[in-house]
Amino acid sequence: MTATIAPALAPEDLDRLTMVTALIRTNDTESVIAKAMPQLDAADRAALTRYTRFTHAAVLVFPNTFKGLRQELTRLGLQVGTMFPSVVVRQRLSTRYGVPLPDLTVGILRARMTDRLGSPCELEIFAMVTPPELAHIAADERRHGRENHFALAVPHADPVLLAGLRTAVSTRMLPDGGGYNGHEDNTVLYFRDAHHPAPAYRRLELISAGRYPALLATHQRESAAGTRLLRLMTGAWATQAITTAVELNLPDHLVTISDLPGLAAATDADQDSLGRLLRYLTTLGLVRASEDGHALTDLGTLLRSDVDGSLRPLALMYGGPFYESFAALTDAVRTGEESYAKVFGQHHFTHMAADPELAEMFHQSMAASNAVFADLVRVVDFTDMQIVVDVAGGNGALLSRVLGANPNVRGVLLERPHALAAAESTLAPVADRCSLVPGDFTECIPATGDAYLLSRILHDWDDTQCQGILRNLAAAMPDHAELMVIERLLPADADTDSLAVPWDIHMLCNVGGRERTESHYRELLAAAGFELTTTVPLALDTYVLRARKAVTGREFTGRE
Template identity: 45%
Template sequence: MITTLSGDTTRLRRTVDFVKEQDTATLLPLLLPGVDGPELRALAERCRFSHAALLVFPSGDDELNATLDDCGLAVVEPARPSVVVRDRLALRYRRPAADLDVRILRPPVQGRDGARRMVEVFALTVAPGSELDPIAAQERESQSEAHVAFDVTAPDPLVLRGLCATFARYGAVPDGGGYNPHENGTVFYFGLPADTKAGYSRVELYVPGDHRDVLAAHLDEHRARQPAETLLRLLTGAWTTQALAAFTELGAPDALDGERGTHPAELARITGAEPRNLATLLRYLTMLGAVTEAHDGFRLTEVGALLRTNAPVSMRALALMYGGPFYRSFAGLGHTVRTGQVAFEHVFGENHFDHFARDPELAELFDQSMAAGSAMFDPLPLHPALTRAAEAPDGATVVDVAGGNGELLGRLLDAHPRLHGVLLERPHAVEAARHRLEQAGHGARCAFVEGDFADLPDNGDVYVLSRILHDWDDERCREILRHCARAMPDSADLLVVERLLPTDGSFSLATAWDLHMMCNVGGQERQVGHYGRLFTDAGLTLVSRTSLPLDGHVLHVRKAGSPLD
């Protein structure tokens, strides 16, 4: 015990002395040999030496306080949980994060230049005889979490990217990082070049606020250098799906909010869950960014709030579908790849349309999950074809083909008060749409048609096929499009909403949905040229395309030979 205290005290004293003696302009060239002149001045203007950090291993609060006192450090703010270091240790030693009680303390230190800095003390509690003793021994030897840190003074995305590029130019490499919701700060870690002269091998850039968009590229580069970690994160993707689905199924998102925290015991009482297991789930969801933890308990983030039943664009149904029927069928992906048979049909014995239609609750959940995809239309694009129809002197009619529960049609009618709507769907879906649109005050402006694609009305001005064609193979798509071409007046417009596969292999949600459609539906996503050929085969022509959120596109189509105005 005495040896442990003495060892940590000695390391901490050295850290305090280092913080007192250094300043930004002299420290940067030590960390990044070769940086000088304009680049050094630019770095010094945009980031400020703020602290040096180390990880200590007290047996409890008394020992930690004694170590701080011996080093002349006074803690002026309460300790906070450390998300980033805890998760790094958990991954490094293959330990559950819940077993690692890591806290952050930041006692102030005044530099010899008069600047106020601090020592960042990470404290992992290791009780005498604990099974964590080997971790403490290894970390004291490796000093993996010891680093120096700079505060970024202008937290602008362009500035962050420029700082990261400058560090890379002088030999620093990405070494992880994270967002800490407890203090709303984003951390970028770098491994320093071998010829660094500061006695540290890692540097941190600390940026106030949530900058996970810039952090994502930084972490991607780090993981590319850590193939085992990358693969492990990929392999645990199923855990993420089930954690979000279980959280939703419990009704926990509806019991939480974004303003007032709720302790796990109280949330367990409300949801009927086992308190300890619910707490474990909440910690994992905190790491995912769906909830955040503060002194008063857990609360929803903007991401987690999308799982609430009454969210403006609720994605609750998607979580239950992806964690339920589609989760089970995705286990048959290998069967689909080997045989070409749709995994959903292999697992459930019938296609997904028939399977959902047999169960009213499941059918409603499926329609709700399709409506959840309306986030693709947030904000709703004011397509010129819709605007032109809405300005027609005698009004105009938009026909939503296989329009589900009327979510999209309702949005269009909200945006264009002079439009009339027609919704074509299966009988049970028509009733749900009728109820939704009547409640929204659109009942007098809507007509409802029960039937299939062959039953399309021939009096529309704008026809909408939203995420329909990707359900089917090419031959069925041609058949659907021919029905549209026969029903459309010569002056009508057809708006096809789909995700488009990229032509250059770049990242796109369409690539993921292509796998989903193959496995669960028997359909596919397509490139724009592929759709263009299907339109031509049906006597139609592609006029233009417009981007939507979530990698969606509107393909504007007209009958071949019809005027464009």
């Protein structure tokens, strides 16, 4: 009489094998990418499909023994090959559950299949022998499916291609570990859907032949949630490191001095401490190692005091007064009131205007985003305009750009007296074509312009105050004139990255204003009698919203 072999697999594992088999037969490379990253548009999905191939879908099962497992899989119609030891999944399970590696036995079996298009594919079965003392692992993994995934092979991988693919996927999915399997000589990089704690097949594996230790180390580091969170929480340290470098004039000295002793002498700094700062600035991408010591990167060059578009003033502002007021952000969130006034006793405009040195720093920081100004004169044609009025234009940096690029245009700078004093030197090259008018947008606005610039003003105020500003402009502007509002725009999609998002918190904490979406500005403009005609992107996530007075005699809804 033949002995009966007890089933190696539990019924729930048999069901999961049936399910993944159906997944393979009903998918191909493009559909797998669409399932794992549904936010990809068609063009990006097609590009990723060109460089990868759906090679397998994986499932983790929990036999009580390997004995009889092959026969049981055969009864399911799965012809598996030789079992290989698992390296990566075994290590992941050991780490996740705190079980020593020697106590875990995990193998890999593969069954040949074809995908929806008839292309060769495989079912990858991770099998972990599960004695009673490890039953909790089986129960938890069956519930969450943390090792189940679709795999994309990179057939012609090299370090550059694989790094590019890893970056492309990691902008849409969270890095989720990986490793090198020496038994099969392949590198695997896992990713999971950021919004699904139990993602099942919203996990993806990039697999390539060969070993890529540097790339794998980066991927493993970024897979640790604690690493990412610590990097975020130490952002304030980066701010202060940059500000310290600027206060020491380190970026300027690095132009002519590279050795550490020379830099320490030039900055009057402790040599060891300065070396530690330089090492941190190197990790931030501002400094690089050179043959003689240290040198600025292109990014670090923007902190020099003598370059066009220098961000040095912003470093001093963000690491100075705004840094102090940001410490009271909790209070701003609780009350809805700006923190700056509570920290310094006055609204930041009033506080800075009373201190000439601080006022000059503020105007320089406002003018620091020169890339925006250069973009404006590139995308907007001023040649048919005779007079451009810059309302609350600070030290005149924007108006200077406009006049410098358009020799036939005259300019008017409307600002408070202390700001006009700073603007005289900025506008000196075009002084013969520019009038400086003391006042502000709550008073008399010049009524002679063909174009009115309102650059980064509205985000300082709440909606009621913005409508007052815009109504004053509408009342003063000639009917033919155009209004150009320059602001960062909050993205309509909450998942879209934009500088406007952190700047919105900056406005809450330090100014009492807010960043807005395009539709929000459209409504504000419509309420004041303007029609938004077009929105044009500029540098640094900034836009110019071009508007004209709404035509009298028809109802205006605020929509194009």
